[in-house]
Amino acid sequence: MQFKDQISFVGQHIKKNKMRVFMTVLAATMGTAFLIVLASVGFGLHETIRGEVLSNRLVTQIEVFSSEMDEEKVAELKKRDHVKAVVFRQNIGTEQQSSIGNFTGNNPLIVTDFIEEEKANFELQEGRLPEKANEVIVGSNFAEYLMNQQDENEDGEFTTYDGKLIGEQFIYQVGDNEGELIEDEMMLTIVGIGKKPAKDWEQDQKIYADASIIPELEKIYYTHVDKPADDHSDAEQLFYGNVNVYADKLENVKAISTALKDDGYNVYSISDELDKLDVFFLALKAGLVFVGTIAILISSIGIFNTMTMAVTERTREIGVMKAIGADPKLIQRLFLMESAWIGIVGTVLAVVISYGVSMVSNYVLPIIVTAALGEEDFGDMTVTFSVIPWQLVVIASTISIGVAMISGWRPARKATKIDVINALRQEL
Amino acid sequence: MISVRNLNHSFKIGKKGKEKQVPVLKGLTFDVADGEIVSIVGKSGSGKSTLLHIMAGFLTPESGEISVQGIQTSLFKEVESAKFRLDHFGFVFQNFQLMPGLTAFENVELPLTLKGINKSERQKKVKDLMQSVGLTDVQDHYPNELSGGQQQRVSIARALITDPPIIFADEPTGSLDSETEQDVLLLIQSLNKTRGITFVIITHDDEVAQTANRVYRMHDGVLTEGGAHHAI
Ligand SMILES: Nc1ncnc2c1ncn2[C@@H]1O[C@H](COP(=O)(O)OP(=O)(O)O)[C@@H](O)[C@H]1O
Numbered sequence: 338m339q340f341k342d343q344i345s346f347v348g349q350h351i352k353k354n355k356m357r358v359f360m361t362v363l364a365a366t367m368g369t370a371f372l373i374v375l376a377s378v379g380f381g382l383h384e385t386i387r388g389e390v391l392s393n394r395l396v397t398q399i400e401v402f403s404s405e406m407d408e409e410k411v412a413e414l415k416k417r418d419h420v421k422a423v424v425f426r427q428n429i430g431t432e433q434q435s436s437i438g439n440f441t442g443n444n445p446l447i448v449t450d451f452i453e454e455e456k457a458n459f460e461l462q463e464g465r466l467p468e469k470a471n472e473v474i475v476g477s478n479f480a481e482y483l484m485n486q487q488d489e490n491e492d493g494e495f496t497t498y499d500g501k502l503i504g505e506q507f508i509y510q511v512g513d514n515e516g517e518l519i520e521d522e523m524m525l526t527i528v529g530i531g532k533k534p535a536k537d538w539e540q541d542q543k544i545y546a547d548a549s550i551i552p553e554l555e556k557i558y559y560t561h562v563d564k565p566a567d568d569h570s571d572a573e574q575l576f577y578g579n580v581n582v583y584a585d586k587l588e589n590v591k592a593i594s595t596a597l598k599d600d601g602y603n604v605y606s607i608s609d610e611l612d613k614l615d616v617f618f619l620a621l622k623a624g625l626v627f628v629g630t631i632a633i634l635i636s637s638i639g640i641f642n643t644m645t646m647a648v649t650e651r652t653r654e655i656g657v658m659k660a661i662g663a664d665p666k667l668i669q670r671l672f673l674m675e676s677a678w679i680g681i682v683g684t685v686l687a688v689v690i691s692y693g694v695s696m697v698s699n700y701v702l703p704i705i706v707t708a709a710l711g712e713e714d715f716g717d718m719t720v721t722f723s724v725i726p727w728q729l730v731v732i733a734s735t736i737s738i739g740v741a742m743i744s745g746w747r748p749a750r751k752a753t754k755i756d757v758i759n760a761l762r763q764e765l
Numbered sequence: 766m767i768s769v770r771n772l773n774h775s776f777k778i779g780k781k782g783k784e785k786q787v788p789v790l791k792g793l794t795f796d797v798a799d800g801e802i803v804s805i806v807g808k809s810g811s812g813k814s815t816l817l818h819i820m821a822g823f824l825t826p827e828s829g830e831i832s833v834q835g836i837q838t839s840l841f842k843e844v845e846s847a848k849f850r851l852d853h854f855g856f857v858f859q860n861f862q863l864m865p866g867l868t869a870f871e872n873v874e875l876p877l878t879l880k881g882i883n884k885s886e887r888q889k890k891v892k893d894l895m896q897s898v899g900l901t902d903v904q905d906h907y908p909n910e911l912s913g914g915q916q917q918r919v920s921i922a923r924a925l926i927t928d929p930p931i932i933f934a935d936e937p938t939g940s941l942d943s944e945t946e947q948d949v950l951l952l953i954q955s956l957n958k959t960r961g962i963t964f965v966i967i968t969h970d971d972e973v974a975q976t977a978n979r980v981y982r983m984h985d986g987v988l989t990e991g992g993a994h995h996a997i
């Protein structure tokens with residue numbers, strides 16, 4: 338029998354039992370759509386959380402620890418493949434104090450390279466980058482850490498500085514190796530304010546200065562503290578550095594950090610944690626697919642019933658076909674095609690419906706959640722409730738069509754085993 | 766040519782554990798020559814249908830050999846047997862056994878479809894045959910829209926469509942009135958003459974049996990050649 342004749346043969350039978358086949362397809366559709374929509378929530382959550390993590394610049398950051406970090410090594414790191422920026426920040430290892438008028442604070446000063454910082458997404462909310470030695474940028478929370486210790490507000494807290502920042506000068510002092518502030522002061526001018534950190538709980542009260550500030554600070558420091566004989570003993574050093582390497586893309590973080598480890602650096606990156614996140618969501622998605630599969634299995638009972646009925650009803654016809662000389666394998670195939678047809682149509686409908694449900698829920702659910710929780714709680718977080726990647730469609734289709742064929746298998750086998758003589762004996 | 770040698774068959778009947786072996790065919794040996802009409806006549810329950818079922822390959826005999834045109838069909842497996850039937854045999858049954866969901870035309874077309882023949886070729890062949898057996902007027906009717914005689918004509922056409930050398934007919938006139946019975950028997954005789962098709966007709970009716978070239982009598986599982994024009 339030619340394949341197209343097989344198709345039209347199966348088609349005729351389906352047409353003859355429209356209602357029954359329709360109900361079975363409906364059950365298969367519902368089962369499969371349930372699986373896809375359920376699992377799509379797992380995919381949606383994964384995408385949302387990954388997106389959240391990725392929007393943070395820390396993800397592509399690799400912290401590199403080395404006791405002997407210097408400009409030469411930084412230059413070498415910059416040359417590596419897929420390295421977007423290498424930020425060499427030098428911190429002050431002693432007491433420090435900033436003051437504007439009566440307001441004082443212990444805001445830490447950091448010497449860094451603004452060109453590299455900008456490559457690593459350092460942004461200003463106001464002002465400009467430093468151009469002269471005494472010009473600095475302050476973090477967005479700088480002012481909140483400048484307190485007037487003589488003035489308390491009604492809550493019993495010290496008042497904090499709330500004056501103008503850009504263009505203001507402030508006094509900056511460092512301490513000696515005993516932790517005592519050195520009298521010699523530096524006047525620093527604020528020329529820019531850093532952008533608010535992405536996370537609400539993060540605060541940035543730091544002072545960012547260019548490397549050109551180093552000579553003057555060291556001069557002040559070493560007039561009061563003995564310069565260490567050995568450049569690398571960190572006991573009396575004013576500055577100690579840390580290096581952050583930024584990969585161009587998240588995918589490359591792993592390769593870069595592995596290479597750095599091989600070269601003897603101590604390295605920390607968030608990519609390990611992201612791996613854990615992915616494993617967790619893989620397990621979650623597998624669990625959701627499993628639960629959804631149960632729905633498909635339930636719908637498969639319908640397919641089994643329908644096909645068993647179809648075979649029983651057509652016993653005499655099958656007997657006649659076998660008597661004429663139809664190959665038992667052909668008869669089996671015709672019935673398998675019928676159950677596969679149910680599975681395929683059910684799956685196609687389910688995929689279409691699932692995409693619809695997914696789109697509608699991504700549109701409607703945020704509105705409902707925002708209304709329920711209030712604008713602020715939901716905030717600017719972009720939540721995707723449901724995502725249907727092609728892999729999910731492939732998985733669901735495989736399961737659904739596979740289950741349909743398996744449940745059609747026994748009835749089809751039964752059809753091939755029909756005894757010609759008994760079948761012919763059946764009354765019309 | 767069909768040759769049957771020392772064919773035995775028995776059925777197990779009764780409850781499990783207490784089955785009884787009931788012999789139905791007892792050492793049958795006979796031949797059917799090419800181009801003849803042979804009838805097998807006997808009382809109901811004498812084992813005629815069982816014999817036909819075995820010859821057709823629906824049933825595997827307990828012992829004995831059957832060969833059709835020199836091929837040992839009794840050794841066939843199910844699949845081989847089906848293929849052999851499709852190429853060599855046509856069947857006509859008492860109850861016509863037409864497909865209720867197919868029109869007369871489609872019923873006749875079915876064996877060609879099973880053989881994997883192209884639609885255009887099928888339609889041409891069926892059309893020609895329908896014309897020669899006088900079914901053109903009712904070709905689009907479904908079986909339940911046809912009279913008994915018409916249904917049997919359709920089923921004969923279905924048996925003929927693959928040009929098989931042999932057609933088995935089990936009580937072909939059993940459900941027909943005597944007038945249509947004559948029509949069908951005449952059709953069989955003319956097809957035998959014009960196309961040289963061998964017919965094996967099974968009947969309980971002596972009159973029907975007498976239309977054959979040769980008559981075998983089945984009695985208690987034993988077959989005897991009854992000769993032509995034997996009347997009760
Ligand atoms: N499947 C079967 N199981 C048991 N006994 C059977 C079976 N088929 C036929 N018989 C018995 O075999 C005998 C012959 O039956 P059958 O060949 O149909 O006779 P006929 O066609 O001559 O009327 C009968 O007694 C019938 O009861």
Ligand SMILES: [Mg+2]
Binds near residue numbers: 814
């Ligand atoms: Mg009989």
